[in-house]
Amino acid sequence: MDHLERKLPAVPLIRGNIIHELISVWMSGGNWREVLAGYVDKYNRLFMEEKELYGDLPSDIERIMENYTQKYQHDQFEYPAVELPFSVELLPGVNFNGRIDAIMRDADKGLWVMETKTHKRLPDDDVRLMNLQTVLYTWVVPQLEQFEGQEVKGVLWNYIRTKPPAIPELLKSGSLSQRRNIDSDYDTYLAEIRKHGLNPDDYASILSVLEGKQDRFFRRIHFPRPPQNLTQAVLRDLIITAEEIMDYLGIGWSEYDLDTRPRPRLYRNLSSFQCKGCAYRPLCEAELFDMDIDFVKKSLFQLRKKENKGESNNGNTG
Numbered sequence: 001m002d003h004l005e006r007k008l009p010a011v012p013l014i015r016g017n018i019i020h021e022l023i024s025v026w027m028s029g030g031n032w033r034e035v036l037a038g039y040v041d042k043y044n045r046l047f048m049e050e051k052e053l054y055g056d057l058p059s060d061i062e063r064i065m066e067n068y069t070q071k072y073q074h075d076q077f078e079y080p081a082v083e084l085p086f087s088v089e090l091l092p093g094v095n096f097n098g099r100i101d102a103i104m105r106d107a108d109k110g111l112w113v114m115e116t117k118t119h120k121r122l123p124d125d126d127v128r129l130m131n132l133q134t135v136l137y138t139w140v141v142p143q144l145e146q147f148e149g150q151e152v153k154g155v156l157w158n159y160i161r162t163k164p165p166a167i168p169e170l171l172k173s174g175s176l177s178q179r180r181n182i183d184s185d186y187d188t189y190l191a192e193i194r195k196h197g198l199n200p201d202d203y204a205s206i207l208s209v210l211e212g213k214q215d216r217f218f219r220r221i222h223f224p225r226p227p228q229n230l231t232q233a234v235l236r237d238l239i240i241t242a243e244e245i246m247d248y249l250g251i252g253w254s255e256y257d258l259d260t261r262p263r264p265r266l267y268r269n270l271s272s273f274q275c276k277g278c279a280y281r282p283l284c285e286a287e288l289f290d291m292d293i294d295f296v297k298k299s300l301f302q303l304r305k306k307e308n309k310g311e312s313n314n315g316n317t318g
Contacts, residue, residue: 022061
């Protein structure tokens with residue numbers, strides 16, 4: 001409500017934002033390297049302490065994108081909409097607004113909502129089952145003019161691991177380490193073999209191991225469209241939330257009501273799951289421990305310049 005954002009976003013958030021933008025550009029047929037070059041320029045103008053905080057972010061992201069585009073260069077999907085904004089009526093005078101990462105068509109021309117997520121470790125089915133955002137997206141798409149009346153087959157989860165594949169160590173003997181637990185992938189290891197002029201046949205064993213783990217860094221999972229009763233239950237909860245917001249803001253109250261009726265109170269949602277990655281955690285901590293809140297705002301935050309879209313902020317907004 002104060003329209004604040006962090007001056008220096010957390011590393012997972014800014015990494016996720018950049019990767020997300022580059023993938024959107026690539027899906028739209030644009031040059032992701034040109035976009036990345038703009039971020040590299042910003043990175044080069046950071047203070048040394050800020051660079052230490054973010055690490056070699058440009059190089060890591062470049063490697064991730066190179067591997068991603070190589071893996072999915074022949075995915076056979078069509079992308080009729082990328083970064084699709086929407087606004088549909090939820091209640092009279094209240095719209096549900098958002099932005100869908102992408103809408104794709106499969107080989108059978110079926111529609112899928114694509115949700116791109118970046119994670120340090122790729123999540124399991126529980127995370128997908130409990131994601132209410134995508135349930136609502138499957139309800140929204142058939143109402144949009146571009147896809148009016150078209151049924152959504154489901155959600156395609158597009159996962160990207162934010163840790164790039166490890167580069168195998170070059171040993172004193174001139175050969176590459178063949179540790180079986182190396183956190184790498186087939187293409188990265190093979191590129192290092194060729195870089196050092198080595199014979200791939202000498203590394204057939206480790207390459208075979210890595211080839212069988214191609215989904216360690218990138219994974220696409222098709223999830224069927226949620227059943228109608230689940231969609232309606234989630235939609236009902238969304239409507240209740242909208243009504244609570246309207247109640248708090250006094251929308252629909254008469255002037256007399258505003259003077260006499262106590263305004264509902266907003267409550268914090270404190271939990272280790274939500275707070276761990278929340279950009280506004282320092283403000284809550286300052287209030288809880290009776291610190292100087294104004295100082296925290298001035299030192300760590302600034303007025304929000306534009307909407308930020310990130311996949312690593314656990315859905316927290318301010």
